[in-house]
Amino acid sequence: MLKTYNCGELNKDHIGSQVTLAGWTDRRRDHGGLVFIDLRDREGIVQVVFNPQLARECHEIATELRNEYVIRISGEVAQRPTGTENPKLPTGDIEITAQKITILNPSKTPPFYINGEVEVEENLRLKYRYLDLRRPRLQQTMLLRHRVVKFIRDFFDARGFIEVETPILIKSTPEGARDYLVPSRVHAGKFYALPQSPQQLKQLLMVAGLEKYFQIAKCFRDEDTRADRQPEFTQVDLEMSFTEEADILQLMEEMIVVMVEKLKPEMRLIKPFPRLTYAEAMELYGSDKPDLRFSLEMRDLSDIAAQSDFSVFRSAIASGGKVKGICAPGCGNYSRSQLEELNKLAQSFGAGGLVTIALGNVSGNLDELTMTLVKSVVAKYLTLDQIKAMATRLNASMGDLLLLVAGKPRSVDTTLGSLRQDLGRRLALPDTNLLAFSFLVDFPLLERDEKTGQWQSVHHPFTMPVEEDIPLLDSAPGKVRSRSYDMICNGYEIGGGSLRIYTRKLQSKVFEILGYTDEEVEELFGHMLEAFDYGAPPHGGIALGLDRIIMLLAGAETIREVVAFPKSQSAIDLTLNAPSSVTEKQLTELHLKLRNE
């Protein structure tokens, strides 16, 4: 090795030792006589002193150093003179008296600061990702990611799971996200698809008798990105035979709890993880991935609203809709422009409009509320008793602001749910040190495509229906519940899974309801049905989004912060400049011709 120690690991115990270090010049402080260098490597920073009286040539070279020069120095670890210790540095009690220096490689001035905490435009960071990754924050994130993956492998290994790699070149199927396709050279006109998840393969591993499988699996989905979504991402994928829903949820909870307590002990968890049904989540939070770090629960106010003289409320309810509300604590003093902003927000979420009722502009007991204190454009259509009844149901007090939305049930839930999430963030309600994990259960098995009217899987077509609901598959498919579950944290879907169908008969039935012809089923899923004929065990599993977990543990704003080389919103790798054109020769070999568009 070109170095005998790492910069960050030196301390008083090494005083008097001869050491050789190598790393990057983090900063130079040139006093004309003395030159100080902060030498940085992955493990930290140590100060090197160049004294012209002790090593003249060495000092001359040191004056040439600039930020990010890669150097190697030899010298003695020395106690710093009394009064010059730096308590801000872990190595601040000591310094290296340089005797020899080699410039291994000079550096151009970097396009942005490596040694500062300044926010830099993201496309510049992505273009020079190798420099961005030199910064301490991203180094720490990469280290955390490594530790999480190591923890997961050890955790499952200790519980009898074995990691199996599944292929990246697999078969395209119509369900789910858009596939990334890879053209076949050997088979003209045919394509592989990159896996959206190893779903079918892990089920086949269960048929194979592996019983407990897991994998840190790369997955690919050709859909638009989001702050928490990349075209390629990593799943913690697992599958077990002879398992029940409770086993899987318990295992996942244990994994998360032990992981957080070991790797992020300063973060808090709610234990045990709350379990909500899908219906409860929609009713209370208007979301299938509610942020449980704050309450702001929604309540149905239809019965009260129906008695009001407000025609919007009355007609919404008369046509099968409902009126629901949430309480924004302490927002009774919102200005007209703030209220208008909320209204616009609600409209952008799909509400026809937002009704606000300010319960006075100072806090106090609800009993003191009078009509003169109420500020609302609909005040004249409501009685004081009605307003008080709504406020009571929403657990509001004086000085709060009630937000009401009327309309079709589903739309009211989701728009108010989005408003709730946004309001929580605006009011800084979430405790940033809290990881509010929960499980969502009892999802419906099927939902109708609004355009085609065709039934679609809510989870995926291999999901086991709740046994007592199976007779409903023919009569009322929309009422069939599934044996699927999601893991949620802080408003993010962290993972989802299910017990799987393992008999040909039931699987065929579900494919039939999903609208596949016998021929299509044979062509697309014949291998699965055939496998079920050879003693497939009952099985189930789950897959977690590893990147999102790291994002939450690292307190990062986006998933790009926890991926070494992420893609931009338009799915471009700015470091490598991918995707890119290919030669005509490559296209010809792949039997491809570009369309002129």
Place this chain on the structure above:
RNA sequence: GGCCCCGUGGUGUAGCGGUCUAACAUAACGCCCUGUCACGGCGUAGAUCGGGGGUUCGAAUCCCCCCGGGGUCGCCA
């Protein structure tokens, strides 16, 4: 594809119709400096304000189009 936000020296910001011959910090370059640690001091250089068009006597500033980045809806079994 829709909607919203952003784009000023290398970097981060200010300026939002004339006083901009574009300011500040930092980085860079040169000189001085033996105990600094975001070292300090003096000096030098560096952006025609993402691109194009328009309004105006006058545009970094207002309008339109385009490009790039981000957020979100659609999409994500």
